[in-house]
Amino acid sequence: MNYLNEIFAKEEFHKLGFGKYFCDSVFVQYYSPDKGWHNGNISNKRHLSVDLASQVLHSGSDIFEGLKAFHNPNGGFNFFRIKDNLNRFNLSAERMGMPKIDVTTHKLIIEKLVNKEASYIPNKIGCSMYIRPVMFGSEPTLQVRASREFIHFVLLSPVGPYFGNELNCISIYVEQENIRAAHGGTGNVKTTANYAQSIQTSEKVFKLGFDQVLWLDAIHKKYIEELSGMNIMFLYKDKTLRTPSLSGTILPGITRDTIITLSKSLGYNVIEDQLDINQILHDINSNKIIEAFAVGTGAVVAPIGKLLYKENEYIINNQKVGENAQLIFNQLINLQHGIVEEDNGWLTNIK
Numbered sequence: 001m002n003y004l005n006e007i008f009a010k011e012e013f014h015k016l017g018f019g020k021y022f023c024d025s026v027f028v029q030y031y032s033p034d035k036g037w038h039n040g041n042i043s044n045k046r047h048l049s050v051d052l053a054s055q056v057l058h059s060g061s062d063i064f065e066g067l068k069a070f071h072n073p074n075g076g077f078n079f080f081r082i083k084d085n086l087n088r089f090n091l092s093a094e095r096m097g098m099p100k101i102d103v104t105t106h107k108l109i110i111e112k113l114v115n116k117e118a119s120y121i122p123n124k125i126g127c128s129m130y131i132r133p134v135m136f137g138s139e140p141t142l143q144v145r146a147s148r149e150f151i152h153f154v155l156l157s158p159v160g161p162y163f164g165n166e167l168n169c170i171s172i173y174v175e176q177e178n179i180r181a182a183h184g185g186t187g188n189v190k191t192t193a194n195y196a197q198s199i200q201t202s203e204k205v206f207k208l209g210f211d212q213v214l215w216l217d218a219i220h221k222k223y224i225e226e227l228s229g230m231n232i233m234f235l236y237k238d239k240t241l242r243t244p245s246l247s248g249t250i251l252p253g254i255t256r257d258t259i260i261t262l263s264k265s266l267g268y269n270v271i272e273d274q275l276d277i278n279q280i281l282h283d284i285n286s287n288k289i290i291e292a293f294a295v296g297t298g299a300v301v302a303p304i305g306k307l308l309y310k311e312n313e314y315i316i317n318n319q320k321v322g323e324n325a326q327l328i329f330n331q332l333i334n335l336q337h338g339i340v341e342e343d344n345g346w347l348t349n350i351k
């Protein structure tokens, strides 16, 4: 915590990065079939001892969420779309054969925890407290079936602006061999299994000098899905924003949904559809696509400057941050901090 205190004392929030530092306070509770959720407690014990026979280590039952709390202009803070995150947590739980958590209780737990560590919400636009709820199977068993015991915890991590003080373009490698998710799989829920199987490909791509993997559909290896932890959008010259539809194999991102609503209100025409990689690359080369961006809670909006597909590079907007990405980013950040009004009920103000 010392380094964190130093960053906050000097207000050098760019040094926070993303998901590198954690608050001492955590919430932990336990589940058993007879007691349900019990022994819920906020403590400063981030180190937990678990049985090596725990189900998560053998069958992988593990789900998570990622949401943020932001300073607001009234000197308090607010959560952005917290209920949507917590509802999605339950959808993930259901798909993974895990128990649900009452959304209202879960929300109160998070409010209490963040309130306790409120001095570690960086007081700067674009910075926030990242909140990571997790649930995993903790019953000691090697049997491949639902765990009967679970641990649910909430971890807090103060985060800086993803890219430092300005947006930066990222480069994308379009993966040809491996896939992320198939129909009927778990691509549309937030389970660590989706990340685990993406890592080998990500490492390959990092070594080649790219920032992110773009996954194609499992069957045709032709339709655009998403990045490993972010959804993707393409902006056409005529102000049409195209993004892959929620086909069941991609994560229904809350940032994706927010940007769809926000862009419509800004006069963009939004189309959710099946996007053929060949058509998209053709539209990049013929300058019909003028910008592209990756979107998610962590980075918010990450402009894409370059794609590599079958050894050919495709450059977007001269690898410069586009004015539309910047506009959508700014509007979204202002919304999240409660600087501009919104009437979608997305903000939960605390204090």
Ligand SMILES: *Cc1c(COP(=O)(O)O)cnc(C)c1O
Residues within 6 Å of the ligand: 066, 190, 194, 226, 227, 228, 229, 230, 231, 251, 252, 253, 254, 255, 256, 295, 296, 297, 298
């Ligand atoms: C979390 C996540 C996203 C982004 O979702 P948000 O709700 O916008 O944060 C996109 N894709 C995957 C695979 C994810 O895990």
